Amino acid sequence: MLLGLIFATAPVVASAQQPNVVVLMTDDQTADSMWAMPWTREQIGAEGVTFTNSFVSYPRCCPSRASFFTGQYAHNHGVLSNTLPFGSYDRLDTSSWLPLWLQAAGYRTAHLGKFLNGYGDVNPTEVPPGWDEWHATTGRETYRYWGYKVNENGRLETYGSDRDPDLYATDFMSRRASKLIEDLAPSDAPFFLSVGFLAPHTGGPAEPGDPPGVATPAVAPRHRGAFAGEPLPRPPGFGERNVFDKPPRIKRLPRLSPARIDLIRQKYRQRLESLLAVDDGVDGIIDALRQAGELENTLLIFTSDNGFFHGEHRIWSGKAQVYEPAIRVPLLMRGPGITPGRRPSRIVGNVDLAPTILEAAGLPPRPELDGRSLLPLARGPVPRWRDYLLLEGGDRLGLDYDGIRTPRYVYAEHRAGPRELYDLELDPYQLRSVHRSPAYAAVRAELEARLTNLRICAGASCRAPAAKLPRPALPVSLPRP
Numbered sequence: 001m002l003l004g005l006i007f008a009t010a011p012v013v014a015s016a017q018q019p020n021v022v023v024l025m026t027d028d029q030t031a032d033s034m035w036a037m038p039w040t041r042e043q044i045g046a047e048g049v050t051f052t053n054s055f056v057s058y059p060r061c062c063p064s065r066a067s068f069f070t071g072q073y074a075h076n077h078g079v080l081s082n083t084l085p086f087g088s089y090d091r092l093d094t095s096s097w098l099p100l101w102l103q104a105a106g107y108r109t110a111h112l113g114k115f116l117n118g119y120g121d122v123n124p125t126e127v128p129p130g131w132d133e134w135h136a137t138t139g140r141e142t143y144r145y146w147g148y149k150v151n152e153n154g155r156l157e158t159y160g161s162d163r164d165p166d167l168y169a170t171d172f173m174s175r176r177a178s179k180l181i182e183d184l185a186p187s188d189a190p191f192f193l194s195v196g197f198l199a200p201h202t203g204g205p206a207e208p209g210d211p212p213g214v215a216t217p218a219v220a221p222r223h224r225g226a227f228a229g230e231p232l233p234r235p236p237g238f239g240e241r242n243v244f245d246k247p248p249r250i251k252r253l254p255r256l257s258p259a260r261i262d263l264i265r266q267k268y269r270q271r272l273e274s275l276l277a278v279d280d281g282v283d284g285i286i287d288a289l290r291q292a293g294e295l296e297n298t299l300l301i302f303t304s305d306n307g308f309f310h311g312e313h314r315i316w317s318g319k320a321q322v323y324e325p326a327i328r329v330p331l332l333m334r335g336p337g338i339t340p341g342r343r344p345s346r347i348v349g350n351v352d353l354a355p356t357i358l359e360a361a362g363l364p365p366r367p368e369l370d371g372r373s374l375l376p377l378a379r380g381p382v383p384r385w386r387d388y389l390l391l392e393g394g395d396r397l398g399l400d401y402d403g404i405r406t407p408r409y410v411y412a413e414h415r416a417g418p419r420e421l422y423d424l425e426l427d428p429y430q431l432r433s434v435h436r437s438p439a440y441a442a443v444r445a446e447l448e449a450r451l452t453n454l455r456i457c458a459g460a461s462c463r464a465p466a467a468k469l470p471r472p473a474l475p476v477s478l479p480r481p
Helices: 031-036 038-045 061-070 098-104 139-143 169-184 258-291 350-360 375-379 438-454
Strands: 020-026 108-113 133-137 148-152 155-159 191-196 298-304 331-334 389-395 398-405 409-414 419-423
Touching: 020 061, 020 169, 020 258, 020 350, 031 038, 031 258, 038 258, 038 298, 038 331, 061 098, 061 350, 098 108, 098 191, 098 350, 108 169, 133 169, 139 148, 169 191, 169 258, 258 298, 298 350, 350 375, 398 438, 409 438, 419 438
Parallel strands: 020 191, 020 298, 108 133, 108 191
Antiparallel strands: 133 148, 148 155, 298 331, 389 398, 398 409, 409 419
């Protein structure tokens, strides 16, 4: 059931000037992979703004998505992992969150595709509060590109069990998004549409030619082999030779063998290939907005829930670490009043998405929000901006590190005791921690003080101006590998 009579009699209290909002979110996509998505870069980035220093505070799917819907850091929204007892959808308080705030302002709200980890495990037909249209994948089938289950407004449907190419999950979600736009557009009320693509996350079913012993995404048939000859990037941190300065979990990782590198290469190529269908979908969704006459009155946001490792620091697969490949994500935005072609370099984060959407909707900022609206940055230079972002991370047992990302530094404190401090100006690939270096003693002391406040911050205190960081004492020499 799409819109129809549900919206025909609903009260409309929103202003005609309020823009629609469409958020497109991929799963585990690195910022570097955006080169493989020309339509998205052209139609959102070039027509709007590309944030070149966009990060997620907690680089795991469920905590990151919870931050998107709440505008809060994980220690405030309480989703501290992907799974119970400290994480999953069941940990999220949905009594006050973005869809309800927008719904109260007269928006029609819709969600498609992946939601939060654990959604549907207990009650697969549940429709969370705040959604007028609900088409979320549920349970373990969320991680299938064919044979996935969708909760369609309280009714379960399974699609693509016979691997029908037309029912490839990314294409299905893109067409459903376009159909929702077609149905929503005639209403006088603005709409909020959230689309969660599975790509480039790993997912079944397995396909002929998949590398043995490693999970990959299933690729749309038309894109298989599109990057068969693409070389695997090997930045300086790839297969890091000496990890003496890293925490124990990294020190325990073996050096990458030729066989392991070959598996990483094959997985990297298939991840890129899976993004081609997303790029097609973005093009189709933008065309649907254009055909409906809504494109120029729509705030369109493209981003990912976290990044991913492809061999950096010996991490051959995964995320949830304090390093750049995991925390840095794409963020592109176009919409009313946004200056085309801008590329702001200020530090921004996923906690800023909800405040941005609320400001676009003409709503006042809420006191519980830890982030701030990105619209001033999107429209032009701003004289003052937050120069830090809190980093949090952990596993199924909750948080086990926190840290801070500034324009120049990454500083982290691990629960087990180790510290890490990277001077990104001199060491952009985080090869040598300088947390023990006397030259950085004053820098470390200031970052420690900031982190002490940030790990318990809430609302305005998360956005408060911070003291200017000192420069390292000269001479500076990074530890040898």
